[in-house]
Amino acid sequence: MVKLKDSQAAYDLLKLCLENPRIKKKKIREEISPYKTYVGTRNFMERIRQEGIIYGPELWINSGFVVELVKSRRKSCLDLFEDYKKDDQTTYVIALIGDYSLLYFRRGASILKNAICVIPSFPARKRIPEIQLVKKGIIERAEYPNNWDDFDWKVFNSMESDPNRSFGIVGGELGVSWTTVQTHFKKILRDSAIWVSFFPQGYSYYQQALLKFKTEYEKNLIKELEKIDRSSFLYKYDDNLLLLLYYEDYRDLQKFELLKKEGKISDLSFSIPIAWD
Numbered sequence: 001m002v003k004l005k006d007s008q009a010a011y012d013l014l015k016l017c018l019e020n021p022r023i024k025k026k027k028i029r030e031e032i033s034p035y036k037t038y039v040g041t042r043n044f045m046e047r048i049r050q051e052g053i054i055y056g057p058e059l060w061i062n063s064g065f066v067v068e069l070v071k072s073r074r075k076s077c078l079d080l081f082e083d084y085k086k087d088d089q090t091t092y093v094i095a096l097i098g099d100y101s102l103l104y105f106r107r108g109a110s111i112l113k114n115a116i117c118v119i120p121s122f123p124a125r126k127r128i129p130e131i132q133l134v135k136k137g138i139i140e141r142a143e144y145p146n147n148w149d150d151f152d153w154k155v156f157n158s159m160e161s162d163p164n165r166s167f168g169i170v171g172g173e174l175g176v177s178w179t180t181v182q183t184h185f186k187k188i189l190r191d192s193a194i195w196v197s198f199f200p201q202g203y204s205y206y207q208q209a210l211l212k213f214k215t216e217y218e219k220n221l222i223k224e225l226e227k228i229d230r231s232s233f234l235y236k237y238d239d240n241l242l243l244l245l246y247y248e249d250y251r252d253l254q255k256f257e258l259l260k261k262e263g264k265i266s267d268l269s270f271s272i273p274i275a276w277d
Contacts, residue, residue, distance in 0.1 A: 009044065
């Protein structure tokens with residue numbers, strides 16, 4: 001069972017990572033760890049990673065992605081999943097059961113308008129059934145960083161999945177000094193979104209659903225999702241929203257049927273992720 005003090009400290013770590021993804025272990029031990037020894041803090045960090053309480057930080061930029069939802073009656077979703085994994089251009093793929101068989105992202109034309117790792121509240125300020133959509137507002141496109149040069153992209157590609165990587169190691173790989181890497185990192189960080197996801201009961205505790213719908217209340221939805229106690233992921237393409245929702249009770253999903261009935265969302269579909277890579 002996840003310890004409450006571990007979840008609270010992990011949430012404090014999330015907030016520090018959003019301020020600076022290159023957080024030092026000493027700062028973690030001194031400011032947020034419930035264990036003040038080096039060994040205690042190291043064990044705490046290992047535990048919250050192993051239990052899936054926190055993931056990240058990572059960097060995200062809208063570098064141009066094609067988004068596609070696939071329906072297939074001839075081929076199983078897992079066979080499709082294996083096929084799409086082999087495509088070098090595929091960046092993320094999810095096998096689904098339900099209204100769709102597969103969701104995948106690949107590099108290409110900028111169909112994806114935005115992707116958001118929603119930062120939750122801990123303790124929760126709302127439960128999923130208490131979500132309300134009252135104020136209209138549309139999510140803006142996350143713009144491509146046209147001011148980046150080739151070396152900015154090299155640094156980004158080397159550090160997007162782990163912004164804590166040593167500047168010296170990255171510099172050695174790219175053939176430049178650590179200070180050069182640091183300068184370019186500061187530039188790309190200004191344009192990047194920092195993704196840190198949080199699951200207070202541990203990732204495997206929650207069920208997942210992928211919801212596709214349209215709504216004029218996109219910004220309001222983000223504000224409401226920020227009030228629950230675990231992360232959600234939103235992807236916008238065309239006029240559609242894809243919401244990867246982590247829930248505890250099947251009745252949580254009824255809320256979205258009610259929102260559809262109220263006319264707040266439309267074109268609603270449900271799918272269940274069963275594999276991802």
